[in-house]
Amino acid sequence: MRSRFPQFRRTTNRGDRIKWLGTLQPSPRSDLYEVEISYNIPYRPHIEVVTPRLATWAKLKKQPHTFRDGSLCVHQAHEWHGNKLIADTIIPWICVWLAFYETWLETGCWLGEGTHPDLPEHSPFGALGRAAA
Amino acid sequence: MATAQKAIWFQSSREQLDAVLLEVCDEVQLTPTRYELAVDRYGTVNEILEKPGSPFQFLRPRIFPQGSMALGTTCKPVVGPHDLDFVLQIDAPQWSWHPLAGLSALYEFLASNETYRKMISLKNRVVRLTYADEFYMDILPAYTDRSSGGTCILVPDRARVSLRPSNPEGFILWFRNKCLTRTRSLMEKAKPVPAQEAVREKEPLQLAVQLLKRWRDLAFADECLAPISVVVTTLAGMYYDGEDSVSEALTTILAGVVNAIALADLQGMRITVRNPSNLLEDFGERWDANPEAYNEFKTGIRTLQKEWAVITAGGRETNKELERLFGEYVRTALVKQTLRLQEARKAGALAVGSTGAITGLANGVTRIRPNVFHGDE
Numbered sequence: 001m002r003s004r005f006p007q008f009r010r011t012t013n014r015g016d017r018i019k020w021l022g023t024l025q026p027s028p029r030s031d032l033y034e035v036e037i038s039y040n041i042p043y044r045p046h047i048e049v050v051t052p053r054l055a056t057w058a059k060l061k062k063q064p065h066t067f068r069d070g071s072l073c074v075h076q077a078h079e080w081h082g083n084k085l086i087a088d089t090i091i092p093w094i095c096v097w098l099a100f101y102e103t104w105l106e107t108g109c110w111l112g113e114g115t116h117p118d119l120p121e122h123s124p125f126g127a128l129g130r131a132a133a
Numbered sequence: 134m135a136t137a138q139k140a141i142w143f144q145s146s147r148e149q150l151d152a153v154l155l156e157v158c159d160e161v162q163l164t165p166t167r168y169e170l171a172v173d174r175y176g177t178v179n180e181i182l183e184k185p186g187s188p189f190q191f192l193r194p195r196i197f198p199q200g201s202m203a204l205g206t207t208c209k210p211v212v213g214p215h216d217l218d219f220v221l222q223i224d225a226p227q228w229s230w231h232p233l234a235g236l237s238a239l240y241e242f243l244a245s246n247e248t249y250r251k252m253i254s255l256k257n258r259v260v261r262l263t264y265a266d267e268f269y270m271d272i273l274p275a276y277t278d279r280s281s282g283g284t285c286i287l288v289p290d291r292a293r294v295s296l297r298p299s300n301p302e303g304f305i306l307w308f309r310n311k312c313l314t315r316t317r318s319l320m321e322k323a324k325p326v327p328a329q330e331a332v333r334e335k336e337p338l339q340l341a342v343q344l345l346k347r348w349r350d351l352a353f354a355d356e357c358l359a360p361i362s363v364v365v366t367t368l369a370g371m372y373y374d375g376e377d378s379v380s381e382a383l384t385t386i387l388a389g390v391v392n393a394i395a396l397a398d399l400q401g402m403r404i405t406v407r408n409p410s411n412l413l414e415d416f417g418e419r420w421d422a423n424p425e426a427y428n429e430f431k432t433g434i435r436t437l438q439k440e441w442a443v444i445t446a447g448g449r450e451t452n453k454e455l456e457r458l459f460g461e462y463v464r465t466a467l468v469k470q471t472l473r474l475q476e477a478r479k480a481g482a483l484a485v486g487s488t489g490a491i492t493g494l495a496n497g498v499t500r501i502r503p504n505v506f507h508g509d510e
Contacts, residue, residue: 004499005487024489028146031449033489065506073508092501095485096478100506103471106452107464111471112478114506 004087016041026099047072057108064110064121146447156466163207192223199301208346232296235274236289303410311370312336337382358429387438
């Protein structure tokens, strides 16, 4: 982690539980996001955007591809296991999620695809409307 | 020429902002189909004016585009038809005995034509042909100005019942030359109708003018108070300083205009916007008759400069500001960019740098492996 993303610091390390806190900026004009990754071995890492607080487009109640607690779901269960490095997988996936999130927030278009395409927050058309798109 | 490729990732905030602005300009300009339609229509009018029976047949009529079509700065109006401006230049010193003779002759001749009869109207300086598909063509009849020489012409003004000095061809040359200050200073002869450049081939000054016109169209709800296109274009050309980037060009232009306004205010005057190729023509003269329009312009351009400074500072939130200035095309631009990002992701061509910045595959970056976003239903 330190070699790939030196801005990430371990904030907790209790044997089976590790937490990292660091910043990510997916593009030069993006916001700078402070992200916390909690890894309770052997469960999937829990990803939370600490600042800025995630917002929603229009009147939608949640962001695309998130869990009920607001944490990010950047992969399917079979795509990650404990032998994979978080720095090689989870963090790059967070970066692309953030990039798609920023466009979604402006346009209502979720363009990163994923599961449950019929959910309103996953629509690739958003404000542009299906016909216009 | 602005040759920026449609980038997927960006090295700097300026580069990323420029990419959005290029996309906006792509949306704002005349579509290639409509551009070709305009060229066809102007060709047809030209043929009719040269045919036997035309009062212009022996006066060496020459019709050529002026304004946005010739300058490469077309900008779709927010509402209403798209206007395209042409000059009909005739070599007829014997007609200048009456300043409106050419205008009347053109109107009467086209009004007698089966095709144009229902489309024609007479304006202060031009004969207007209104086409059914949200499109009109303004034809300005003009005499060659032999006393001023060069490409100078005299154009009619019905309100003043006089001929006014002008030089649209000289203006086109001046503007094209200004565009080229970035890389070269070759003078280029004005062509009958330049092929419309793709946005990515345009010069930063042309793009800056398109954006300023788009801002003008959205910011001035009352058309009578909005600065006319030639004023916007001339000011942009005057203060452009050869920047490679459209966003930097806008910054420089806005600073130049705001400073000029401040200086003029100190002297108790309005800014001067003369045709650089015919100093007798003052593009800003409408402001003398409408001081409220000048005050609105001053307020508008100062506000724009402040808003623009916020946008160039960066941050995701500034996309909203961009949308406020240039309209819904900003959203379309973001969607297009993000779709390209998704295509690159699917192709396995993306990586992230140490700050989390998405980039291409290279040494020292982390490749983005395939994944499917998931989450609760």
